[in-house]
Amino acid sequence: MSVISVGIVGGTGYTGVELLRILLRHPNAEVKVLTSRTENGRRVDDMFPSLRGHTDLQYSDLNLDELKKCDVVFFATPHGVAMKHAEELVAANTKVIDLAADFRLQDLAQFEKWYGLDHACPDLLKDSVYGLSELNRDKIKQANVIGNPGCYPTTVQLGLAPVLKADALVKPESIIIDAKSGVSGAGRKASLGMIYSENADNFKAYGVAGHRHHPEIVEALENISGQKGVFNEILFVPHLVPMIRGMLSTIYIDLTDAGAEADLQALYEQFYANEQFVDVMPAGSSPETRSVRGANQLRIALYKPQPKKLVILAAQDNLVKGAAGQAVQNMNLMFSFAEEAGLQGIGLLP
Amino acid sequence: MSVISVGIVGGTGYTGVELLRILLRHPNAEVKVLTSRTENGRRVDDMFPSLRGHTDLQYSDLNLDELKKCDVVFFATPHGVAMKHAEELVAANTKVIDLAADFRLQDLAQFEKWYGLDHACPDLLKDSVYGLSELNRDKIKQANVIGNPGCYPTTVQLGLAPVLKADALVKPESIIIDAKSGVSGAGRKASLGMIYSENADNFKAYGVAGHRHHPEIVEALENISGQKGVFNEILFVPHLVPMIRGMLSTIYIDLTDAGAEADLQALYEQFYANEQFVDVMPAGSSPETRSVRGANQLRIALYKPQPKKLVILAAQDNLVKGAAGQAVQNMNLMFSFAEEAGLQGIGLLP
Amino acid sequence: MSVISVGIVGGTGYTGVELLRILLRHPNAEVKVLTSRTENGRRVDDMFPSLRGHTDLQYSDLNLDELKKCDVVFFATPHGVAMKHAEELVAANTKVIDLAADFRLQDLAQFEKWYGLDHACPDLLKDSVYGLSELNRDKIKQANVIGNPGCYPTTVQLGLAPVLKADALVKPESIIIDAKSGVSGAGRKASLGMIYSENADNFKAYGVAGHRHHPEIVEALENISGQKGVFNEILFVPHLVPMIRGMLSTIYIDLTDAGAEADLQALYEQFYANEQFVDVMPAGSSPETRSVRGANQLRIALYKPQPKKLVILAAQDNLVKGAAGQAVQNMNLMFSFAEEAGLQGIGLLP
Amino acid sequence: MSVISVGIVGGTGYTGVELLRILLRHPNAEVKVLTSRTENGRRVDDMFPSLRGHTDLQYSDLNLDELKKCDVVFFATPHGVAMKHAEELVAANTKVIDLAADFRLQDLAQFEKWYGLDHACPDLLKDSVYGLSELNRDKIKQANVIGNPGCYPTTVQLGLAPVLKADALVKPESIIIDAKSGVSGAGRKASLGMIYSENADNFKAYGVAGHRHHPEIVEALENISGQKGVFNEILFVPHLVPMIRGMLSTIYIDLTDAGAEADLQALYEQFYANEQFVDVMPAGSSPETRSVRGANQLRIALYKPQPKKLVILAAQDNLVKGAAGQAVQNMNLMFSFAEEAGLQGIGLLP
Incomplete structure (x- = not known):
């Protein structure tokens, strides 16, 4: 069974820790890089004790060379971060899944109006795929860059x-x-x-x-x-x-x-x-x-x-189908894993 | 300052205890009778310790003779109770405010369809007033029976x-x-x-x-x-x-x-x-x-x-403007008290 | 019925808004001054809409001359603020009730150890009274400065x-x-x-x-x-x-x-x-x-x-007996009002 | 990989549905029987929609013959149920894990005092093992009947x-x-x-x-x-x-x-x-x-x-280490599965 290397940029937010919850139990993925602007060197299970016993990962500063060694990088960051690094990653053959809005809107005017940002890579945006897994499955399978939908x-x-x-x-x-x-x-x-x-x-x-x-x-x-x-x-x-x-x-x-x-x-x-x-x-x-x-x-x-x-x-x-879960579902499609890999957990009721 | 006698039928539910919270601090009202089908003889502050220090009231069985001594009776009961007793109370010059649905709908067919009950006093229903205080103020002032609106x-x-x-x-x-x-x-x-x-x-x-x-x-x-x-x-x-x-x-x-x-x-x-x-x-x-x-x-x-x-x-x-508070507001109108009497408490934030 | 002038320093926190909830309905008190470091000029009911309809008060910058016109000033501030101004207020015949810790501990070493502050007015501290109303009632009646107890x-x-x-x-x-x-x-x-x-x-x-x-x-x-x-x-x-x-x-x-x-x-x-x-x-x-x-x-x-x-x-x-309510209880004692004035509200259950 | 047959008696409570959440994803267990006194014939995912897509199980009446076909039966029932059936199940070579109190206390007087029940099988109680997995691991491995600890x-x-x-x-x-x-x-x-x-x-x-x-x-x-x-x-x-x-x-x-x-x-x-x-x-x-x-x-x-x-x-x-999870941990011990089988899910934070 093939196992890919995964990077997560922005691992201190809720989508970041939710990605970890899913990916640390994923049969085909290994998280190798986990970045944070503020927590360099800190163990992630020190910040999120729910992960104690499941990982020894530490936060590191964002280092593009390290990220380029990954097969796929998730951006669980504020809007505007992924678009700065996506071209370089794609050029290095690393796929990108952005959980923020950088690759959600094809209409640049709307993007700039609502997010107050000039888009950093409009050409790559055109090639990116909107990652609503069920509706865009075929395109997602071929994509290098995914704009993961809003919740x-x-x-x-x-x-x-x-x-x-x-x-x-x-x-x-x-x-x-x-x-x-x-x-x-x-x-x-x-x-x-x-x-x-x-x-x-x-x-x-x-x-x-x-x-x-x-x-x-x-x-x-x-x-x-x-x-x-x-x-x-x-x-x-x-x-x-x-x-x-x-x-x-x-x-x-x-x-x-x-x-x-x-x-x-x-x-x-x-x-x-x-x-x-x-x-x-x-x-x-x-x-x-x-x-x-x-x-x-x-x-x-x-x-x-x-x-x-x-x-x-x-x-x-x-946080799952509306964010991290759908992002992993897209990853599964992009790498031809079983679509349900890592995603079969049953809801916690009560 | 005039003080009226008040009865509450059904004092173990949330609208009942909310009526008490308001009326026990009302300058023009004194709760004299508080009934319950199940708690006869029990002190109300034993069931609702928030009332300890504010009242010595005990629950009693529903006794129409006692209720008739009141100037007004609130029904904080399930649907179908107030309409059984309203005529007799009105005949005794006791006003009735029903917090259930018995006097909300003039359309008897709708009442029977949605509540599964034949109406016990259709004539009195016609004379009753729908107690949306701000919209029906003049009629409420003259009313003997109020159907307090749903929340x-x-x-x-x-x-x-x-x-x-x-x-x-x-x-x-x-x-x-x-x-x-x-x-x-x-x-x-x-x-x-x-x-x-x-x-x-x-x-x-x-x-x-x-x-x-x-x-x-x-x-x-x-x-x-x-x-x-x-x-x-x-x-x-x-x-x-x-x-x-x-x-x-x-x-x-x-x-x-x-x-x-x-x-x-x-x-x-x-x-x-x-x-x-x-x-x-x-x-x-x-x-x-x-x-x-x-x-x-x-x-x-x-x-x-x-x-x-x-x-x-x-x-x-x-429970307040949607139920007990509006009921007291209607009572204030019916007895020509200041409309805000007992109702000036400030919301609890946070 | 006598009515005193009240100032509140620090009106944007939870004890501040709770003081307002109580004092705006108090028969013997009128809040005249309400300060905030950040909200000068803003209406307090804009920040706390629960107060809409109950007050036109606006926040002002802390101005000692205005506070000195008050009969009593509550400090609903972080630790270390009240002790800076208490002497001047007391000299102007304005009583002080501090809801923070400045006047809670007589042991200065403990104060400095736990709060990291040198005390600004140790002499006044000695004259201040610890405001546990039931246990120190007589002293509170005579006090100029009250350290309101921790919750x-x-x-x-x-x-x-x-x-x-x-x-x-x-x-x-x-x-x-x-x-x-x-x-x-x-x-x-x-x-x-x-x-x-x-x-x-x-x-x-x-x-x-x-x-x-x-x-x-x-x-x-x-x-x-x-x-x-x-x-x-x-x-x-x-x-x-x-x-x-x-x-x-x-x-x-x-x-x-x-x-x-x-x-x-x-x-x-x-x-x-x-x-x-x-x-x-x-x-x-x-x-x-x-x-x-x-x-x-x-x-x-x-x-x-x-x-x-x-x-x-x-x-x-x-926030009440553990803070703002007890503070008002102390104010009532200090000004010989009925101890329960403004404090008779029944608990909100459910 | 061996797979055992599992029965759950009492599948409408929280420990029952929690057992299902764990066991439906367990590599070595298949739930074959799920009983309820009241829901015979109803699909469990109709009552607990979190299970939709994960099982076709229906509730059935308690039928000892069906339970005897299982390798292990969990009792997620009120106190007093497991002890009625445990002997017959053990005689049929079916292991029993009781999540209620029937096999927790060796002191029969205490059991009767606190649970108001005569014990139905005191001899079997003596042979049963108290299922605190970490402390009684060796005995649990040999046990036929487990009293799963209270939370x-x-x-x-x-x-x-x-x-x-x-x-x-x-x-x-x-x-x-x-x-x-x-x-x-x-x-x-x-x-x-x-x-x-x-x-x-x-x-x-x-x-x-x-x-x-x-x-x-x-x-x-x-x-x-x-x-x-x-x-x-x-x-x-x-x-x-x-x-x-x-x-x-x-x-x-x-x-x-x-x-x-x-x-x-x-x-x-x-x-x-x-x-x-x-x-x-x-x-x-x-x-x-x-x-x-x-x-x-x-x-x-x-x-x-x-x-x-x-x-x-x-x-x-x-509900997990305090009930259903520990019960499955005990099952794993009893059947020589990996102790962590089915129990590696990461806590849901936030």
Whole structure:
């Protein structure tokens, strides 16, 4: 069984430690390099005692020569880091999977508007692949650079793909996404807004006037549906839930006459029949976030509370299928490993 | 200062103890009778130690003669209890405030469909008043029987009243209510679905196929707007948040051309200018449930993320403005007390 | 009814906003000055929307001339601030209540060891009074400067005072305090260790090797018992509970023969018979922190699981009886107001 | 690689679903039978959607003939069930692992006192082995019936074994165990005391006057130390933490002169040097429960805040090392599988 060398840039955040949780038990991968701007020389299990007994890895400063020895490098960094190093890594035959936004948006104007950055490698961006594993599997297999999707956009795309790829079942401009996320989605950062006493026993919306995942969703839905320009007015309102992990998007969409008559439950079940990480639940179900806690799984349920209105519920663990798990799923595709390698853990319930 | 005698039927649930928390500090009310089917003779502060030092009340069996001596009786009971006793109490000149659903719906067919009960006093129902304090103030002042609104419907009505009462600003059939509630909304009941380990660190939708508050919302919006039949297809999807108290409704609605041009922020501020328990927050705000924890307050914020789409955020404490607080507010109106009497507590933050 | 002018220095932390929650509803106090190093000119209800509708106060820079116009100034600041300004305020006839540690320890060496600060006004320190309201009531009434007790020490002193003041019932050197606090006790600070995802669904001890409240507890128990030197080896181990507010100390102590024979339940009930803010619960009770959530109350229960071992459970809200509530209680004493003025709110349960 | 057949009696509780989470990914085990008194015919993944995609198992009524075909049967049932069937299973050459208390206490009087049951098979009890894997490994390998330890006793035994097995380092009668558990330890039962709104944002002690794990701890410590009668007066006070999983015991013990001089950190590290599921953390560490969330791991840290007093912190996931994980560890020993088979999952942090 082949084993590849893996580097992780930015190993002190939640996606970094989640990558480690998965990769340290992965049969085909060995993490060789783990970088941090601030923790050079420190053992990672000193910072994250959950890893004690599983690894002797230490953080090192970012050293491109060391990273180039890896077969693949994950960037679990803030936006703007991966794009600085991706060209040099790809030139050295090292594949790149960026968990930030550098390779998510093909529209450079949108990228610069929402992330405040000039793109460092627009040519490489064109060759990069958007890593929504189930929808772009063939391209991912050939890719050198992956832009791993945002957590919210993953739920929206997998939640909507079956009806958007079908012919004229829905009115695309009617889409409303009321999304809810656990607090870990905001990362591991010292900020007042994230402290326990500001978030526990509390619920609120945020980013109502505009959120970075909105343009990503629009671009992705255009690609899925092949329809340009019809998604610009969709609404996306994220909310913050007092829980660590978990994300649920409640998606509302108007059906056409054809959509109202279609058997959408069957459509979804068929669409995802061969997907082990997307679960279309039986009619009447309600996917709970705890049912995917720690698992690389997205669960979907459908409702038609009115004849021409469809409600789609899509739940995932934001750190797994919404981030590190999907990144490893993409790695598995890129290196022709079993797609489920390292990703078969069962969700932690209760 | 006049002081009235108060009875509470059903004092072992969360609305019951919340009524006590408010009424035991109310300058114009004295709780004389507190009933329970199961706890006859037990001190209430034995069951709820938060009340130790504030009352010597004991639970008694329901005794109508005792209740008739009260000026007002609150029913903090399951659906179907208040309607059995209301006529006799009213005949004895005792006012009735029901916190359950017996006097919420004028449409008997809907009541029987959703609550599975024949109504025990349809005539009295006709004379009863729906106790949304801000919208029905004048009628409440004259009422003998109040149907205290459901928690979700309170957020929806106060959230929508300004635009629905204005002329042709919105498309009423487009309303989507994505609502979120803390767990206390489900009451104090021994049921598997409500235990800690099933709800903590979890998020889910429920009642997507149909919820009892849907017909209440439809009837109430018809009354507010004066438009019959246009709200039947609105969507209402409640979700369960891992917090004790708190409720946020995110309401989506399509604007007409007139609505798109109107200054809705000003409209709302004006509409609620004299309301001390409804707070229209400044543009750009996001009402957090913790900002109303324990307070008889509903906070609203408005967004127009698209020119013709309005997003309304409405937050309250489900046990206060969504239940016991509003009930006391109605009592204050019925007895011509200061509307804020007993209700001026500041929310507990953090 | 007399009304005094109040200043609060440091109004952006949790004790600051809790002081406001209490004082804005206090019949004898009006907050005139509210300072912040960073928020000059900002409305306090913009930072804490729970206060919307209750105040128009704005933050100002610390200005001693303004503070001197107040009858009393609360310092809800980090350690080391109050001692810089206390002398000047007292000279201007303004009383000072410090919620930090500047006036808690008479032993200057201990203060400098644990807080790393030279004391700025050791003479004033000698004249200051340690503000454990129930135990030092007479001195507090005469005081110009109050050192408001730490949250943990409050539970320990009130939990132990009855047996320590009695003659030879316990072996003082055997005391073990296993204490647990909600996260708000650590304040409102942007630090990694305090963020939601690091504290939710988690439990741990901290400060096991040494905690600042240890010397305060030792000094206080010496004063209570009149015995010097016998408490140096007591153990104090604090733990962090995933809840916002609340503190429970479980105190273990060996009884002497006399203690084993004494009726300790009666002793405690008698000791606190006239105290409205200390509640000795019936034998067999277990004080829950939620029973005091938001209330200025400490509840105690006693157990003798072995003939010569006493277990004392003492619960309070760390922000109320453990901080802001006790500070206001002290203010009431200092100005001869009713001791319960502003402090009669009932705990928020659930 | 050999694969054994496994039965689980009582598959609707938290230890049952945790056994499934572990065993469905175990290389040497296949769950063939899963019983429930109430859910006969229902798919287990309908009740626990976290298992969707991992199993087609259905619940069946308890049928001894089916269970006898298994190599091992786990009882994840209330106390009193396993003892009724164990003899017949053992006679059929099926091993039994009881996760309840039927085979924990050799002292029948204590069993009957604390569990209110006559023991159904006292002879088999004598042959059964107490399944604290690290301490009784050799006997477990030979056992037909295992009494899987209680969650609290596991932390206490592993926390104390090194000093109790050493000669005269501690004063055994001085032991105080202040223990804290997440709510899942109380099981999956519909009871008022366990509902979300009664436990969230709350902390309390329980069972102070006596807890079933006290006699188990006493008997176990006698066996570990070889000293009878010296542990009868130890204190054990459990507390309930608002978290789902996790348990921390803070253990206080007086050292002898020899103990005060010994290098206890080295003693512990040596004692557990070859144990992969017991982690002695470096001096100064504080084991957090989240560091073992979902992992079969117990972490220990030691403190000597006073020369002759030892504080031991021992953290585990109550459902894993405290229940299902240790049960599988015992199964691995009984069938000569790798002890870590199925148990290498890394804790879920955050």
